[in-house]
Amino acid sequence: MRMRATLGVVTGALALSALAVPAAQADEVEGDTAISNVVVNGGKAAVVGATAKKTITVSFTVKDNSGVDWAQAILYHGANIDSSDSGAVANSSDGRATCTVVNSTTSNCKSTFDLEPGYNLINKVVGGWKVWAIAAGNDADYVQKDNAKSFQVQRASKLTVNASPEPVTKGKTITVTGKLTRANWESGTYSGYATQSVKLQFRKKSSSTYSTVKTIKTNSRGDLKTTVTASQDGYFRYSFAGTSTTPAVNATGDFVDVR
Incomplete structure (x- = not known):
């Protein structure tokens, strides 16, 4: 040998x-x-x-x-x-x-x-x-x-979401923001993951299943921002499918009360 x-x-x-x-x-x-x-x-x-x-x-x-x-x-x-x-x-x-x-x-x-x-x-x-x-x-x-x-x-990846205003009048605009980050092994922090496709999803208050509303991309800092029209009570979340270097992750749903 x-x-x-x-x-x-x-x-x-x-x-x-x-x-x-x-x-x-x-x-x-x-x-x-x-x-x-x-x-x-x-x-x-x-x-x-x-x-x-x-x-x-x-x-x-x-x-x-x-x-x-x-x-x-x-x-x-x-x-x-x-x-x-x-x-x-x-x-x-x-x-x-x-x-x-x-x-x-x-x-x-x-x-x-x-x-x-x-x-x-x-x-x-x-x-x-x-x-x-x-x-x-x-x-x-x-x-x-x-x-x-x-x-x-x-x-490792992290994903956040915030839908506002809360509550909101039916037919008005909801702004949904968030951020996709992943572990930076050199800085010991989580850094924004740029230009990644992320799905905005919605779940009715009475349902347990999310449906995709639209797909947007993170900016150079990993930030997400889009708007939708308020129609009914429910939860918004962002969902990232993952890549070979970064695992999939879902944000915890944010509830919006539509009146």
Whole structure:
């Protein structure tokens, strides 16, 4: 197995070093060792806020006819692990996964990882991440996968709404304002999300279902503003469908009393 001493994955304060990582970027297999069933964060995108770190779990299955000796996973952002610009090693003391024996040939392995704003998360590394994984059998067979699984890391979103005046006379104009923001991992705050399509929706007082009234776009600061004609009592909200970098979010409905 071709091995090297260090992995240079650096973003801000992050430096992953002294890891036993094969030098080759392409997948490698020696013998019958196999990695399968890789699941990251329960199959959901990892949504991270502006300041608090998020711990996610990566699980996978390893098989080898001689039994499983050890396994390890590393998270990274980039075309491949050698050219990555951020990453995370497992929270275990040696960086390896905890593997539970299923039978003489199979083990289920698991690791947790921390994604932390300002440390291994800055705004430019939002989006697609990958899992690099390696596992070895008791007979020294091994498998190394440069991209055992792809997953999304997203900047958490917030959305507000305010419909006024309240109350309002039927037939008069209602102004609906709001703001779409998302986590800024560098400033530790929520910043406006510009030029995004957002739906204005309405729910009758007697209903539990929202219907779309119109679609507008946020301005350069993430602000929303539009007008509608007052017709009946009900709730207005803004609804954002999300993007690959930012999750969907609905504002809490704002009730308007129409008289």
